[in-house]
Amino acid sequence: MRNSENPSLFSEQSSGTLRLIGYLAIAAALMAVDHRSDALAGIQRRIAGLAAPAYWLAMAPVRMGRGARDAVAERAGLVRENAELRQQLLLAQAGLSQIDSMGEENNRLRALLEARNRLSLHAQLAGLLEVDLDPYRHRLLIDQGSDQGVRGGQAVMDAHGLIGQVLEPLANRAEVIMITDPGHAIPVRVARNGLRAIAYGTGEVDRLELPHIPFSADIVVGDQLLTSGLGGHFPGGIPVAEIRDVRGDDSATFAIAEATPLAGLTRGNQVLLLSFLQVPEAPAEPESATIIDAAPASKDPTAPVSSEAGQ
Amino acid sequence: MSRLREGGWLFWISLLLGLVLTVVAIPEAWRPYRPFWLGLLVIWWTLEAPERIGLGTAFALGLSQDVLIGTLLGEHAFRLVAIAFILLRFRARLRFFPMWQQALAVLAILLNDRVLTLAIRSIAGDIAIDWQFWMAPIIGALLWPWMFLMLDDLRRRNRPREV
Numbered sequence: 001m002r003n004s005e006n007p008s009l010f011s012e013q014s015s016g017t018l019r020l021i022g023y024l025a026i027a028a029a030l031m032a033v034d035h036r037s038d039a040l041a042g043i044q045r046r047i048a049g050l051a052a053p054a055y056w057l058a059m060a061p062v063r064m065g066r067g068a069r070d071a072v073a074e075r076a077g078l079v080r081e082n083a084e085l086r087q088q089l090l091l092a093q094a095g096l097s098q099i100d101s102m103g104e105e106n107n108r109l110r111a112l113l114e115a116r117n118r119l120s121l122h123a124q125l126a127g128l129l130e131v132d133l134d135p136y137r138h139r140l141l142i143d144q145g146s147d148q149g150v151r152g153g154q155a156v157m158d159a160h161g162l163i164g165q166v167l168e169p170l171a172n173r174a175e176v177i178m179i180t181d182p183g184h185a186i187p188v189r190v191a192r193n194g195l196r197a198i199a200y201g202t203g204e205v206d207r208l209e210l211p212h213i214p215f216s217a218d219i220v221v222g223d224q225l226l227t228s229g230l231g232g233h234f235p236g237g238i239p240v241a242e243i244r245d246v247r248g249d250d251s252a253t254f255a256i257a258e259a260t261p262l263a264g265l266t267r268g269n270q271v272l273l274l275s276f277l278q279v280p281e282a283p284a285e286p287e288s289a290t291i292i293d294a295a296p297a298s299k300d301p302t303a304p305v306s307s308e309a310g311q
Numbered sequence: 312m313s314r315l316r317e318g319g320w321l322f323w324i325s326l327l328l329g330l331v332l333t334v335v336a337i338p339e340a341w342r343p344y345r346p347f348w349l350g351l352l353v354i355w356w357t358l359e360a361p362e363r364i365g366l367g368t369a370f371a372l373g374l375s376q377d378v379l380i381g382t383l384l385g386e387h388a389f390r391l392v393a394i395a396f397i398l399l400r401f402r403a404r405l406r407f408f409p410m411w412q413q414a415l416a417v418l419a420i421l422l423n424d425r426v427l428t429l430a431i432r433s434i435a436g437d438i439a440i441d442w443q444f445w446m447a448p449i450i451g452a453l454l455w456p457w458m459f460l461m462l463d464d465l466r467r468r469n470r471p472r473e474v
Contacts, residue, residue, distance in 0.1 A: 016366070016396060016399055016400070019366050020366060020392065020393075020396045023366050023367070023369075023370050023388075023392040024389060024392060024393070026370070026385075026388075027370065027373070027385040027386075027388040027389035027392060028385065028389065029385075030384050030385030030388070031383045031384065031385040031386060031389070031431065031435065033384075034383050034384040034385065035383060035435050035436075040384050047378050050378075051375075051378060051379045054327070054330050054331055054334060054379055055334065057331045058331045058332075058334040058335040058336065059335075059336070061335060061336070062336050130336040131334040131335070131336055132334055132335070132336055132337065132342055132345070132380075133334070133380045133381055134380050134381075134382055135342040135343045135345070136343075136432075136438060136439070136440060136444065137382070139381060168381075175381050182438060182439040183436055202439055203438070203439025203440075203441075204439070204441075205339065
């Protein structure tokens, strides 16, 4: 081995620079193509299937940890947890029945208005794959993909608020871009008065930024931000964040607000995938047990949103 | 041919483990400190067995990490090829450095890699970094001696069986 070292060293040096330039050029070309077009996405999607074993191995410690916790957890603790969950379920059911009645009322109002373009909101449950993607890009991986009907652009939320949207569904997985990703922006409105703004991700899990707000605008600390439904990417009325600071920006011509996302972005187990379904004239039949028919929301910003219609 | 077999399983197992460690879930607060595992492994293998790993292998490894964590296709390939090249250039000197100097050299290489990353991502689009962005190379350099000794030991145990 020592003997083979010298010749290999010299040959590396003579041809190394050329090969380096060659490889770097290929890598740069790949990045440029990947950045500018979707041509490589299909290929990447196919190869990504091979990554499944790596994800499976990476999740092993999490699975073991959970198994160990379940095995060790005391009976009393489980009983207490059970009771708490029961109580939460009851509360949630009470809330749901209220929403049902509001939904019915909303439908009646809509019928009166003869709204044609009705959209109904469907939710699909997805598990989070416990793997870390790049820490400087706020992405998540979920265990539902295009085979399960996931499409790019679907809104992703948890029990507390909006998490983000599906970026690119693979066969059995999908990548989700979180609202805190520095490359993400979402149209929002203030729940209290309907003031519209755009919330930008900052790259920090607990901070969104709303720049370019006129000083005259009525926005104060503690205001809740909801999706506005403008742009049609997200259904309207999903809680997004809470304002925690409003100050002047560097130019001193606009105010800039900071908000804390409401969703548990750091780590949960399950998320909801929302999708619009165009509802035909006749009411659609419920498709499966996992589909929740929530209050219909509309892309049309002038149409009443369920919460307002209920008041 | 025996040259290729030398350290065969260790080579593949270490790289697979490197890929798994790259995505294994760790608490949110530690995420920025995760060392560039494949970078460390490419450094080690280039240092100890350059006949096993070259610019081509580094490129392929980088591509697999890009696919695995969904970064711009080619980003990690670019970075790993750069690391492998620097290592091949200074290999003769680095091999006989004492451990602490080697760790410092690894730190320099990883910091250079961070600068490259920053450059690539600034060109590609938005990136918000903070001081933690520069911590991963330090963790990597601190881990280097342990990784070096462990892989060295595993390789030595492995060798007599294969000769």
